[in-house]
Amino acid sequence: MIQKPKGTKDLLPEESYKWQEVENIVKKIFDSYNFKEIRVPVFEHTELFQRGVGETTDVVQKEMYTFDDKGGRSITLRPEGTAGVVRAYLENGMGSMPSPVKLWYNMAMYRYENVQKGRLREFHQIGAELIGSSSYLADVDTILMGNQIFEDLKLENIKLRLNSIGCPKCREEYQKILRNFLSKNLDKYCDTCKSRFEKNPMRILDCKESKCKKLNENAPKMIDYLCDECKEHFENVKSMLKNAGLDYEIDSTIVRGLDYYTKTVFEFVDETTELTVLGGGRYDGLVEEFGGPKTPAIGFAVGVERLMDMYKNKTEETKPDLYILSVGNKENQKAIELSKNLRKKGYVIEKDICERSFNAQMKYSNKINAKYLLVIGENELEMEKAKIKNMQTGNETEVKLNLEEISKVIKD
Numbered sequence: 001m002i003q004k005p006k007g008t009k010d011l012l013p014e015e016s017y018k019w020q021e022v023e024n025i026v027k028k029i030f031d032s033y034n035f036k037e038i039r040v041p042v043f044e045h046t047e048l049f050q051r052g053v054g055e056t057t058d059v060v061q062k063e064m065y066t067f068d069d070k071g072g073r074s075i076t077l078r079p080e081g082t083a084g085v086v087r088a089y090l091e092n093g094m095g096s097m098p099s100p101v102k103l104w105y106n107m108a109m110y111r112y113e114n115v116q117k118g119r120l121r122e123f124h125q126i127g128a129e130l131i132g133s134s135s136y137l138a139d140v141d142t143i144l145m146g147n148q149i150f151e152d153l154k155l156e157n158i159k160l161r162l163n164s165i166g167c168p169k170c171r172e173e174y175q176k177i178l179r180n181f182l183s184k185n186l187d188k189y190c191d192t193c194k195s196r197f198e199k200n201p202m203r204i205l206d207c208k209e210s211k212c213k214k215l216n217e218n219a220p221k222m223i224d225y226l227c228d229e230c231k232e233h234f235e236n237v238k239s240m241l242k243n244a245g246l247d248y249e250i251d252s253t254i255v256r257g258l259d260y261y262t263k264t265v266f267e268f269v270d271e272t273t274e275l276t277v278l279g280g281g282r283y284d285g286l287v288e289e290f291g292g293p294k295t296p297a298i299g300f301a302v303g304v305e306r307l308m309d310m311y312k313n314k315t316e317e318t319k320p321d322l323y324i325l326s327v328g329n330k331e332n333q334k335a336i337e338l339s340k341n342l343r344k345k346g347y348v349i350e351k352d353i354c355e356r357s358f359n360a361q362m363k364y365s366n367k368i369n370a371k372y373l374l375v376i377g378e379n380e381l382e383m384e385k386a387k388i389k390n391m392q393t394g395n396e397t398e399v400k401l402n403l404e405e406i407s408k409v410i411k412d
Contacts, residue, residue: 007113022153022307035103037105040081040087040105044076045073049083052286053080055259056259057203059079059111061192064076064112078109079111086129099131102128102129102131103131104126105125108124109122127300130297132296133297139233139237139263139298150268162237163223163265164230164264165263174225175201177220190209216253230263233263254267260283262283284297320368321410322349322370323374324338325352326377327357336351342403345403369391372389372391374388381401385399
């Protein structure tokens with residue numbers, strides 16, 4: 001038997017309805033902030049992620065699914081959403097739309113990672129991108145929108161962690177200081193960290209190797225070397241979040257795993273597992289990196305699998321409102337007519353499509369937990385009346401075989 005590839009997961013019906021519930025709740029939040037959905041291709045030219053995500057990141061160096069297509073072009077399955085959304089923003093002239101442009105997405109992502117709890121090779125992210133505002137107010141709004149996801153899903157033990165990684169101006173000075181610190185023990189770092197020393201030493205702070213994390217414990221903090229503009233921006237973000245009643249803690253180790261981030265970066269962490277469920281930040285240079293005009297932006301992405309691990313849904317799986325039991329050609333015709341019109345009214349209707357016997361249909365209606373049962377036999381057709389049985393209480397109600405009376409019983 002052929003099995004699914006390692007790092008992928010089948011989403012079965014008993015789980016998919018929970019996903020739909022979460023997706024609908026999150027969509028309502030985005031709608032309330034006037035964000036519009038965008039869908040971008042599952043694969044892009046590899047250069048998009050090399051330039052956008054960053055050649056020194058783990059994503060580009062180790063995790064991307066990259067291949068040559070039949071035309072010899074290097075293609076990569078999207079490992080994250082922001083680069084593709086910004087490419088679409090530029091390519092489709094969305095810069096001429098009223099600014100800021102607010103976009104959200106719900107997409108599958110692909111990374112060749114070590115499979116473990118909370119990490120798959122095909123995974124899903126719900127993300128939001130706000131393009132066109134440099135104000136700290138955009139940071140605050142975006143973070144509050146992310147927080148509302150956890151509030152509306154009634155998820156507890158979630159902590160917001162904040163940091164600022166500055167702008168290219170103050171980061172240049174900081175990187176000199178950081179290199180000086182790292183150089184003292186550079187020979188003890190892993191090979192990947194050594195390769196990042198000259199190109200982007202801040203990536204070393206993001207290393208997950210235990211020996212590297214230990215060596216980084218006393219590293220200088222970017223937050224202590226912010227320029228006046230970045231410092232003021234971050235102070236305003238913190239002050240406004242505090243005034244909005246949202247608790248946070250400063251975590252100077254947050255640099256995020258992608259090179260496009262600037263200034264404010266943040267993570268919502270499940271304190272039970274210490275896993276990041278939502279992460280994001282400002283990326284003021286990415287539009288320009290892709291050939292567009294200087295355009296500030298901020299966004300985040302939620303790991304849906306991790307979100308679902310925490311979510312305890314309050315609704316039950318959809319059950320049929322009515323099972324119509326019929327045996328015989330004329331009886332089946334009536335069942336088809338009634339089921340078609342009842343479905344148009346929004347009811348969930350099941351009927352026989354396997355030519356089962358009377359007893360087999362009775363057993364099936366019980367197995368699928370139908371709320372009501374309507375039996376249409378020869379006598380019912382002749383009298384144009386039938387009985388609807390409440391499968392939970394056993395009570396029966398006689399109705400005419402028409403849409404109005406049947407609907408009334410199901411609705412009541």
